[in-house]
Amino acid sequence: MSVLVVGMSHKSAPIDVLERAALDVDATLKLSHLVLDAPFVTESVVISTCNRVEVYVEAERFHGAVEEVSRLLAEHAGLEREDFVRHVYVHFDEAAVAHLFGVASGMDSMILGESQILGQVREALHSAQAESTVGSALNALFQQALRIGKRGHAETGIDRLAPSMVTAGLDAAGAVVDAPDTRFLVAGAGTMASLTVRTLIDRGVDPQRIMIANRTYQRAYNLVATFGVSAVRWQALDVELSAADVLISCTGSNGFVFDSARIAAGAQGRPMSLIDLALPRDIDPAVRELEGVQLIDLIVLSQLQANAELAADVEQVRSIVASEVGTFLAAKAASHITPTVVALRTMATDIVASEQARIESRLPNLTDDERADVRKALHRVAEKLIHSPTVRVQQLVDGPAGLTYADALADLFALDQSAVDAVTQVGDPS
Known part of the structure; x- marks a missing residue:
């Protein structure tokens, strides 16, 4: 099982x-x-923001999952495969983790x-959980x-x-934002x-210089109750537009809300x-041709560069x-190793119990103290035989070579590959 991301940004x-x-x-x-219904996929989380759409999955097979997730994304976007x-x-x-x-x-x-993406990642996870x-x-x-x-962000x-x-x-809009008489019109009432x-x-x-307009008036009014701003019904949008100095639009509509004429x-x-x-x-990019109109959209924002x-x-x-990334992958590898180590110790315990029963049946005259000594001796031998291999396996998996458990077994016991394959096939949950 592996994590896979297919995305566009x-x-x-x-x-x-x-x-x-x-x-x-x-x-x-x-x-x-x-995506979750697709073959080879067992988990899915979708991140959708103003500048990215990404599908994260836990997949049983890489190629099959890539094909299915890509097909679903392409169909949604109405894009041909090429x-x-x-x-x-x-x-x-x-690479997906990183x-x-x-x-x-x-x-x-x-x-x-920018810190907004952190909240968007959290929302994607909460949605997937729900x-x-x-x-x-x-x-x-x-x-x-x-x-x-x-x-x-903290460090x-x-x-x-x-x-x-x-x-x-x-910031890109400049001094008009901080001018004392500037009037703002916010189109939309969602998270943005x-x-x-x-x-x-x-x-x-001043909240009184901020006007909210939204197709659903109740959502706009919720911002009034929260921030003390004003709200207007969508039908009066053009009236408020004529009074605004700065328009900030984030409606989530499928087409232009504001064309050049408007x-x-x-x-x-x-x-x-x-x-x-x-x-x-x-907002239609063609408004840039209007005299006195400044348009800042995602294209402009994408061109801003971090200062030195x-x-x-x-x-x-x-x-x-x-x-x-290294810490996460090491923990993930350890989680895969632990069941095998537990199984190994369980097997050793069973062998000890079996041998103890065999000895006691052959030596029925042993005293209770002698039986206890035999039991302790068998356990000590088993523990000593298991300890070094299990520690070494963990070191091999966590080490820079990034060995799989099969590799670790081969390195540890000098096993033939056919023997390793037999062990891993029996223990492979997939």
């Missing part, structure tokens, strides 16, 4: 392809179950070190990834550049919208900053990830 695919592959909550749940393969990546075992740990640490994000698509293997992997993400300054995509977008409102307020923006009517020739945090995009002073933090996080 801003590093492997252009925005228009990512838009087609993007998953809403219902689609994410559906995909996770379809187009899909061009933009997808596959990581297996150690990839997830890097993702959770913000090292694979558009904005290096849907019962995750088991002990992926649960342990994701729990470790969350701990590593927290550790990276380094990796998130100084931008703790989230929202912060990065606001909530994060946007919280970030604005944390930056000192933005032009709202701006009315005055300067306006637009921050599009949605995937698929909410973060180089040491980046290297420190990479070091943390590399170390944790």
